[in-house]
Amino acid sequence: MIEVKNLVKRYGDHTAVDNLSFTVEKGQIYGFLGPNGAGKTTTMNIMTGYIASTEGEVLINGHNILEEPEEAKKCIGYLPELPPLYMDMTVMEYLTFAAELKGIPKEKREQMMNEAIQITKIKDVKHRLIKNISKGYKQRVGLSQAILGFPEIIILDEPTVGLDPKQIIEIRDLIKDLAKKHTVILSSHILSEVSAVCDYVMIIAHGKLVASDTPENLSKLMLSANSLELTIRGSKEKIKSTLKKIPGIKVAEIHNSTEKDAFDVLIKTGQDVDIREELFYTFAKVQYPIIQMKLSNMSLEDVFLELTGEAAPQERKKQNILFRIRKSAGKKETEVIPDVILEYEASEEVIEKSDEKAAESVGKEKGEDE
Amino acid sequence: MIAIYKKELRTYLTSMIGYVFIAFILVIIGIFFTAYNLQYGYPLFAYTLSSVTIIFLITVPLLTMRIIAEETKQKTDQLLYTAPVSVGKIILGKYLALLTVFLIPIFIICLYPLILAQFGTVAFAGSYTAILGFFLLGSADIAIGMFISSITESQIIAAVLTVGVLYICTYMMSGISSLVPATAIASLLVFTGIILIIGFIIYYLLHNAVIAALIAAICETALIIVYFVKSSVLEGAVQNLMGVFDIHTHFNNFLNDILDLNGLVYFISVIVFFLYMAIQTIQKRRWS
Numbered sequence A: 001m002i003e004v005k006n007l008v009k010r011y012g013d014h015t016a017v018d019n020l021s022f023t024v025e026k027g028q029i030y031g032f033l034g035p036n037g038a039g040k041t042t043t044m045n046i047m048t049g050y051i052a053s054t055e056g057e058v059l060i061n062g063h064n065i066l067e068e069p070e071e072a073k074k075c076i077g078y079l080p081e082l083p084p085l086y087m088d089m090t091v092m093e094y095l096t097f098a099a100e101l102k103g104i105p106k107e108k109r110e111q112m113m114n115e116a117i118q119i120t121k122i123k124d125v126k127h128r129l130i131k132n133i134s135k136g137y138k139q140r141v142g143l144s145q146a147i148l149g150f151p152e153i154i155i156l157d158e159p160t161v162g163l164d165p166k167q168i169i170e171i172r173d174l175i176k177d178l179a180k181k182h183t184v185i186l187s188s189h190i191l192s193e194v195s196a197v198c199d200y201v202m203i204i205a206h207g208k209l210v211a212s213d214t215p216e217n218l219s220k221l222m223l224s225a226n227s228l229e230l231t232i233r234g235s236k237e238k239i240k241s242t243l244k245k246i247p248g249i250k251v252a253e254i255h256n257s258t259e260k261d262a263f264d265v266l267i268k269t270g271q272d273v274d275i276r277e278e279l280f281y282t283f284a285k286v287q288y289p290i291i292q293m294k295l296s297n298m299s300l301e302d303v304f305l306e307l308t309g310e311a312a313p314q315e316r317k318k319q320n321i322l323f324r325i326r327k328s329a330g331k332k333e334t335e336v337i338p339d340v341i342l343e344y345e346a347s348e349e350v351i352e353k354s355d356e357k358a359a360e361s362v363g364k365e366k367g368e369d370e
Numbered sequence B: 001m002i003a004i005y006k007k008e009l010r011t012y013l014t015s016m017i018g019y020v021f022i023a024f025i026l027v028i029i030g031i032f033f034t035a036y037n038l039q040y041g042y043p044l045f046a047y048t049l050s051s052v053t054i055i056f057l058i059t060v061p062l063l064t065m066r067i068i069a070e071e072t073k074q075k076t077d078q079l080l081y082t083a084p085v086s087v088g089k090i091i092l093g094k095y096l097a098l099l100t101v102f103l104i105p106i107f108i109i110c111l112y113p114l115i116l117a118q119f120g121t122v123a124f125a126g127s128y129t130a131i132l133g134f135f136l137l138g139s140a141d142i143a144i145g146m147f148i149s150s151i152t153e154s155q156i157i158a159a160v161l162t163v164g165v166l167y168i169c170t171y172m173m174s175g176i177s178s179l180v181p182a183t184a185i186a187s188l189l190v191f192t193g194i195i196l197i198i199g200f201i202i203y204y205l206l207h208n209a210v211i212a213a214l215i216a217a218i219c220e221t222a223l224i225i226v227y228f229v230k231s232s233v234l235e236g237a238v239q240n241l242m243g244v245f246d247i248h249t250h251f252n253n254f255l256n257d258i259l260d261l262n263g264l265v266y267f268i269s270v271i272v273f274f275l276y277m278a279i280q281t282i283q284k285r286r287w288s
Helices: A040-047 A069-074 A091-101 A106-120 A135-147 A165-178 A191-197 A215-224 A236-245 A276-285 A300-308 A313-327 A339-344 A355-369 B002-014 B016-039 B045-051 B055-064 B069-074 B077-081 B087-109 B112-117 B124-151 B155-179 B184-206 B209-229 B237-245 B247-255 B261-287
Strands: A002-011 A014-024 A029-033 A055-060 A076-079 A153-157 A183-188 A200-205 A208-213 A225-233 A249-256 A262-270 A290-296 A334-337
Touching: A002 A040, A014 A040, A014 A055, A014 A208, A029 A040, A029 A191, A040 A055, A040 A153, A040 A183, A055 A069, A069 A076, A076 A135, A091 A106, A091 A135, A091 B002, A091 B077, A106 A135, A106 A165, A135 A153, A135 A165, A165 A183, A165 A191, A183 A191, A200 A215, A208 A215, A225 A276, A236 A249, A236 A262, A236 A276, A276 A290, B002 B016, B002 B087, B016 B045, B016 B055, B016 B087, B016 B112, B045 B112, B045 B124, B045 B247, B055 B087, B055 B124, B055 B155, B069 B077, B069 B155, B077 B087, B087 B124, B087 B261, B112 B124, B124 B155, B124 B247, B124 B261, B155 B237, B155 B247, B184 B209, B184 B237, B247 B261
Parallel strands: A029 A183, A029 A200, A076 A153, A153 A183
Antiparallel strands: A002 A014, A002 A055, A200 A208, A225 A262, A225 A290, A249 A262, A249 A334
């Protein structure tokens, strides 16, 4: 349906989009996710033919957007970041103009406009001047322009910006409805939105595609690990030595707990490794009660922060551990047992580091890792 | 194209700009018509028209400043350039809308010779030839204004630039060309300067110093050869070149009862050239 091949866009020395390639299949909702300035809008502008790419090509239903622009653009409805509205027109005048511009035949025009108005719920304002309606309505007028004529592909650049929570939910439902008949591509920097709406997520950072999968798989993908959160009552030393006996643990962190005489333990294991029973029996043997045990998958948010961070890919692991330490900085004492130590020096004494020195220790491990 | 045409026409005829444009032209022509033709009883309508060309300096920028600059500024161009319509059709639709607005006062002006005929004999052919010239001059000015509107997103800059360019092309060009001596050596120097400027433009566009230098060197060599072999060719060449930009001279023939085919072709070429340049400006912006 849409093929994007080796797309590059440079503005002088700045590379906004860097060798981006992906394909979009029919009838699904795709989400572009990335921080501000990641190249989402630039990519969408290139896909819709508003700007040209420096290198690479975009094929819409087999039509190159630059060589056969009119054929390709017929298949696309586009809502840019800022809805392209003429302030001195009424909503009806604007939609009529958009319908004429898109070349919708006169006999179908009225019916299609009514459908678009109905779907986006702008009937109440249809005879008002666009400059006098609220931002939420402006966004919806922009959206109804994009879906006018029901093109096969609908591209929405941050469709829920500036809307109130109720409107956001309405727009999300609307997008889901549209996906029954159309292919929808939307961009957002809001994670909950993408995970709630999209069938497929493409995470873009610094103009590069860093990950693309379903939201569920992306959450699983995170360091290919599941994590367990435990609260164990007992002494810290003993907990540590007991943990070392259990195979399958990749990373374990011990924090002070809010519970009295207990410690919070965060354990990461490989994918498809379930050590919950093992944990239970082992700690039962040493008579250390597990007060709480919770399985937690990485949220999409963690994946996002992980993948779009400033760090280069090989430094990701380090970033991640630093991030974790920062999170627990409020507590007095944190202990990190990184996987490398558990793996290579399992028999030796675990290095103890206070919070302030933890960063150093991570750097050191890094050296050992290499 | 028709959608754009209708939209622009409606914008002009539902806002102040269109009416101010029409009213201003009619008021000024009306005053001169009353003074020259009705009060002094001068039978040539062309005389009135030749006195009022200065109104284009004010009215054309007023009309054209927003035509493309505003779309760029408000980002509504995203709707146009992502619609299944080519840039050429968008520009043409907009230009035709501007021409339609301009045609309204032209049609009203066409009644003036008829009014004048009530008081005596009027040379209708000459009068309408003059009106045709007036229309062509205005159309060319509008094309220039539209091109300038496409190179900036600020309406004010577009308006000021349009006034400047129209002033030079209409009133200054003959004065400037008389400043330059009509000798071969003067032409040589002026053309050398132009070749250097072209060389810099090529370098700016292609970022390739070798090609730019090569093209400039070839042109300069050819120029020097012409200068030494047949220097008479270069005599007055600068004046001829400047004459190309002198819109007003071509208009004068129409005023003297001449249906000037050269002038007709000239004005149409100016229109086509500036519309083409407007299209190219928009295309280029998409690539940079």
